[in-house]
Amino acid sequence: MPRLAPSLLRQARAIDVLLPPLLPACRDLRSAENELRWLKDHAIKTGRQCGLAHSDASLKRLVARRARGEPIQYILGTEYFGDLELKCQPGVLIPRQETAASVTHLAQQLSKKRKGRPSDLHILDLCSGSGCIPLLFHHEFYAQPGNEHCKLHMVGADISVQALELARRNQKSQIAAQSKRVTAQTTSLAAMRFLHADVLLSEAANAIHAPIGVVEALQQLTNTRPTPAYEVLISNPPYISSQAFRTTTARSVRNFEPKLALVPDNPSSAPSALDGDVFYPRLLALADQLRTEIILFEVADIDQAQRVATLLARQSTWRTVEIWRDEPGATSDEADHVLLDGGESVPVRGAGNGRSVFAYRGAAAAWLQ
Amino acid sequence: MPNTFAVPDYFVSPTLLTRARTIAQEHASLAKRLATDYDVSAARRLGELQSTSTAVREYDEAHSALEELQSLLTSTDQELRELAEEDIQPTRDRIEQASAALKSSLVPVHPFAHLPCLVEIRPGAGGDEAAIFAGDLVRMYKGYCARVGLRSTQLKYDTADEPTHVQEAVLEVDSPGSYGMLRCEAGVHRVQRVPATESKGRTHTSAASVLVLPSIPTEGGGDMGEASFDDPKSDYYVDPKEVKLEVMRAGGAGGQHVNKTESAVRLTHLPTNIVVAMQDSRSQLANREKAWQLLRSRIAQLRREEREEEIAKLRRGAGAGKVGRENKVRTYNWGQQRVSDHRSGLDVRNLDNVMEGGEALERIMQSVRTWMAEQEVLSLVAEEENSQAQKK
Known part of the structure; x- marks a missing residue:
């Protein structure tokens, strides 16, 4: 990390003595000032709740935590994800803005044409973490006009019990923020479920304590033997390779966020630059078992996006495969397609880094195209 | 009208008086028509004309009272003359009041006067000193x-190198009617003093500009009247x-x-190139809403100024300068501990x-x-004269 200019530190000290310690974590004065203000507000708010008149000492403690690199979202306990304010806690990955942009774009794509679209949509989110994806998808989907009678059946799954608890808490506070009227929107939110399951587990587990596989968990939920169908499969799985984790991942992420949610824990023989890919083949196998027609998988960058797109192309069941950038809806002068190893051309939408892979097949092609 | 006591305060220009009388006539004929045939729009119009009509009547009565007194002053009867002299002053006061009421009944209420407002303050010429004055x-x-009980919140407070050097500040005054109260503050405010940054004790002249914009409620609102922002005809429509x-x-x-928090939002209005950036909140949604609010207000102000430009010639003819951003409106002089307003003097x-x-x-x-x-009254008179001239 480049050293901070002494003039910047001097400037910061002139504004507030608490700013210089924040600079190494924030990097620029602007964000340091913003973060200090948010920390102040938080100190005052929590101080008031405890009946304390002075919040100076607690503010200093918060600043010290942030100065050590702790993510501000863990300190404040929340993060804004799209239009939603979600709870955050150490041990569970903080929702990322880019994920929100992809999910919002997906909700818009699924709302473009309603003719031919089933009146009930089954949506599964694997590696759900804080539950941010199903909660935001729900919010954005019903924000689109014409969707008020469509029912969403949403399930999130995660291997972490801590994440599941947080996801359920987030679901509760979203329910509390909704109107009390019974609509497709409110019943869909109340019916959302978060399951304990291990995505990488392909066969029914014989261990009693370990989490069971995804298909098994879904069968238990619906209490049916034939595997239920999920038209839409979304996932933001751990995708960082062990090499990139050492070189690219920010220190604050490495030191404070759960590695379980970032780097696939798999003793595979893949080289350390590619061992971030292990979830994707497994996700595609699940998509086949669950008769999925639409997928949206988050990826680390354009290279990983191309590798995932190549997997999809090899399956040859997918009618359309697209790569979405950070802001899929924006226009940019970056390349609008990439060529895969097999020679197929895949469109790349939006602006920013390659962020996710989107594909559809079967009946969904009729109403998505 | 034979009035030898005409002083400026009493004076109502002939054009304004003609206008008032035309209104009074319309009022009378409407009242007659409504007596036989009720009509909602006519009744509403009658209500609008009521105050002018009453003011004209009071004005005329006061004047004829004065005339009567004047004729009594020439009377040979000593006692009568003294009585008349006693009554002269109260009658003059009455005329003065009637003139003021007449003028104010003709002054149109500013269409945005009932709205809350945004006050934007930016340093002008004068470098650091101007930025410090902007903060002042x-x-x-x-x-x-x-002090006067208006609710104000700081929407934006951007500083440069030093915390006291304000680059741009926006106050939101969300009490209804605050636009009507604060719109007189728009313009360039000049400061003359020895700046804190000056080592040789010289007096500097710097300036900061104040923009007062009517603020629209965030929800498309009923109390916006004609200025709803969903209506393409409205100034607020973007x-x-x-x-x-x-x-x-x-x-x-x-x-x-x-895991960086990035909630900053920038809006660019392409036709006018107006840019609004907002980053104060952690919520991108909140920043977006604030930015939209500010953008709408700025565009509305621009449109109003464009429209005002069209009738500006008339107003200049009447001696009314435009209360826009380019005119110096007030000077704050530290040396003399004095503040002078260049408009009211x-x-x-x-x-x-x-x-x-x-x-x-x-x-x-x-x-x-x-x-x-x-x-406003003067420009009204100018417009009236202009339309009279066009008729001829």
């Missing part, structure tokens, strides 16, 4: 709002297709690799009280409001 003005208006939204993201790898000695937003500031503002009302 922010405190002055905050103090004023607190076509979303003409606005480019940019969200500023952390550079680098993104995704799971970083009022001088106030109590500089400290003004800078605290105290009662002295209110006095200046009141003088400007009166001045603005007079200018």
Whole structure:
């Protein structure tokens, strides 16, 4: 990390003595000032709740935590994800803005044409973490006009019990923020479920304590033997390779966020630059078992996006495969397609880094195209 | 009208009087028509004309009373003359009041006067000193709002190298009617003093500009009257297709690799190139809403100015300068501890009280409001004369 200019530190000290310690974590004065203000507000708010008149000492403690690199979202306990304010806690990955942009774009794509679209949509989110994806998808989907009678059946799954608890808490506070009227929107939110399951587990587990596989968990939920169908499969799985984790991942992420949610824990023989890919083949196998027609998988960058797109192309069941950038809806002068190893051309939408892979097949092609 | 006591305060220009009489006539004929045939729109029009009609009647009665008294003054009867002399002054007062009522009944209420407002303060010429003065003005208006009971929140407070050097500040005064109260503050405010940054003790002249914009409620509202922002005809209407939204993201790898909070939003109105950036809140949604609010207000102000430009010639003919951003409106002189407003011509000695937003500031503002009302009447007269000339 480049050293901070002494003039910047001097400037910061002139504004507030608490700013210089924040600079190494924030990097620029602007964000340091913003973060200090948010920390102040938080100190005052929590101080008031405890009946304390002075919040100076607690503010200093918060600043010290942030100065050590702790993510501000863990300190404040929340993060804004799209239009939603979600709870955050150490041990569970903080929702990322880019994920929100992809999910919002997906909700818009699924709302473009309603003719031919089933009146009930089954949506599964694997590696759900804080539950941010199903909660935001729900919010954005019903924000689109014409969707008020469509029912969403949403399930999130995660291997972490801590994440599941947080996801359920987030679901509760979203329910509390909704109107009390019974609509497709409110019943869909109340019916959302978060399951304990291990995505990488392909066969029914014989261990009693370990989490069971995804298909098994879904069968238990619906209490049916034939595997239920999920038209839409979304996932933001751990995708960082062990090499990139050492070189690219920010220190604050490495030191404070759960590695379980970032780097696939798999003793595979893949080289350390590619061992971030292990979830994707497994996700595609699940998509086949669950008769999925639409997928949206988050990826680390354009290279990983191309590798995932190549997997999809090899399956040859997918009618359309697209790569979405950070802001899929924006226009940019970056390349609008990439060529895969097999020679197929895949469109790349939006602006920013390659962020996710989107594909559809079967009946969904009729109403998505 | 034979009136030898005509002094400026009594004086109502012939054109204005003609206009008032035309209105009174319309009022009379409407009242007659409504007696036989009720009609909602006519009844509403009658209500609008009522105050002018009453004012004209009072004005005429006061004048004929004065005439009568004057004829009595020439009377040979000593006692009668003394009685008349006693009554002269109250009658003059009555005329004065009637003239004022007549003028104010003709002054159109500003269409946005009932709205809350945004006060934008930016340094002008004068470098650091101007930026410091901009900060002084922010405190002055905050103090004023607190004192007179207007709710104000700091929407934006951007500083440069030093915390006291304000680059741009926006106060939101969300009490209804605050636009009507504060719109007299728009313009260039000049400061003359020895700056804190000056080592040789020289007096500098710097300036800061104050923009007062009517603020629209965030929800498309009923109390906006004609100024609803969903209505393409309204000044507040901004076509979303003409606005480019940019969200500023952390550079680098993104995704799971970083957890930086990036909620900054920038809106660009493409036809006018007006840019609004907002980053104060952690919520991008909140920043977006604030940015939209500010953008709408700025565009509405621009449109109003464009429209005002069209009738500006008339107003200049009537001696009314435009109260826009280019005119110097007030000077704050530290050396003499004096604040003078260049529009109303009022001088106030109590500089400290003004800078605290105290009662002295209110006095200046009141003088400007009166001045603005007079200018409105003058421009009305100019317009009236112009339309008369066109008829001929």
